[in-house]
Amino acid sequence: MDMLHLRYFVAVAEELNFSQAARKLHMAASPLSQRIKDLERELGYELFERTTHRVDLTPAGSALLPMARDILERVNAIPWRLSEAVRPRLDRLFIGMPAGVHPLLRERVRLLEDACREVCELKRWPGTSADLADAVHDGRLAMALVRLPVSDPALEIIEVMRERLGAAVPADRFAGRASVTLDELADLSYVATPNDATPAYFEEIDAHLNSVGVKKRIRINMADYSGSSELISSGMAFSMTMLSPESPMHLYRLDNVVVLPVEDFQPALVTGLLFRRDRADDGGDLSDVAARARQIFHEVISV
Incomplete structure (x- = not known):
């Protein structure tokens, strides 16, 4: 699992629509769907319930969402946190x-x-x-x-x-x-x-x-x-x-x-x-x- 998998997951979880999430990520819907399946296989849980008309989070997906957001926020904060740490006080x-x-x-x-x-x-x-x-x-x-x-x-x-x-x-x-x-x-x-x-x-x-x-x-x-x-x-x-x-x-x-x-x-x-x-x-x-x-x-x- 890498950061991209978590970014893909969060985008789909927020949109609850693979096509809209793919546009947001500037990629096609098919490879996005495949990345989510790869993440599900690695974690051993289904993260989304997919039907013809809608996409919903499973209990595992709902539990993963706040954890994934927290991890991504920490990663995104690394540049300015590093700058704060090394700049002269x-x-x-x-x-x-x-x-x-x-x-x-x-x-x-x-x-x-x-x-x-x-x-x-x-x-x-x-x-x-x-x-x-x-x-x-x-x-x-x-x-x-x-x-x-x-x-x-x-x-x-x-x-x-x-x-x-x-x-x-x-x-x-x-x-x-x-x-x-x-x-x-x-x-x-x-x-x-x-x-x-x-x-x-x-x-x-x-x-x-x-x-x-x-x-x-x-x-x-x-x-x-x-x-x-x-x-x-x-x-x-x-x-x-x-x-x-x-x-x-x-x-x-x-x-x-x-x-x-x-x-x-x-x-x-x-x-x-x-x-x-x-x-x-x-x-x-x-x-x-x-x-x-x-x-x-x-x-x-x-x-």
């Missing part, structure tokens, strides 16, 4: 991603993934900005998007995005308003999440608010920002977050929460792409990927 590299990355910046990451497809497999890895920066420094990550500032002379930092921040406030208290002032926020508590869950820049915001008279604080231990939204929705507090309505951070916003610009305070959260200088320089293992990243992220996105 691409390195898998990781790019760190903090929470709340804006869709426009995510699109740049997708462009980088596509641009690097021939030289590496670039995958995303989540984490806080501080942890991601440490992972790049230690070599566990190839690169990362992080919220600036980051101070590490070993790292090359490319500013890639600036996002204006506004005040997330109780909507009923500021109904119909297009903006707020710091004085109007003074009797609300500023809600702050743990330092290890927020970018270092928010420490600067906290210090500025304190210096202009916004003294009340509520500190919570929830790192997913949902706790802040609960407090704001209840009318007790406010926080600072991205103004852009496209920011994923707005997914945490509950009813009775609105984000408004602050007239006398215009902070902006800056995101950078960073990688080790020695790995990105000529001769470094990331020089090719870093060159593509510099090209894709050369223009700062402002929202």
Whole structure:
């Protein structure tokens, strides 16, 4: 028995008509019928019930059909499976991603993934900005998007995005308003999440608010920002977050929460792409990927 016998059998089993199967195989019906008889003789079973008007599979033929299809599929897959087995494996590299990355910046990451497809497999890895920066420094990550500032002379930092921040406030208290002032926020508590869950820049915001008279604080231990939204929705507090309505951070916003610009305070959260200088320089293992990243992220996105 050879592969041709199985191909002939499957063609007849699928058509249940010798003439149609022969046309499909680009051969005459008579030699096709003879090949099927040869297969039946070799296996010791009749595979088809033949009458003047129809052809049907016997129980043996029905049992053989899935086996024959499986064998033929495996044989047909040999060329690409062999190609997969012998081609050089691409390195898998990781790019760190903090929470709340804006869709426009995510699109740049997708462009980088596509641009690097021939030289590496670039995958995303989540984490806080501080942890991601440490992972790049230690070599566990190839690169990362992080919220600036980051101070590490070993790292090359490319500013890639600036996002204006506004005040997330109780909507009923500021109904119909297009903006707020710091004085109007003074009797609300500023809600702050743990330092290890927020970018270092928010420490600067906290210090500025304190210096202009916004003294009340509520500190919570929830790192997913949902706790802040609960407090704001209840009318007790406010926080600072991205103004852009496209920011994923707005997914945490509950009813009775609105984000408004602050007239006398215009902070902006800056995101950078960073990688080790020695790995990105000529001769470094990331020089090719870093060159593509510099090209894709050369223009700062402002929202």
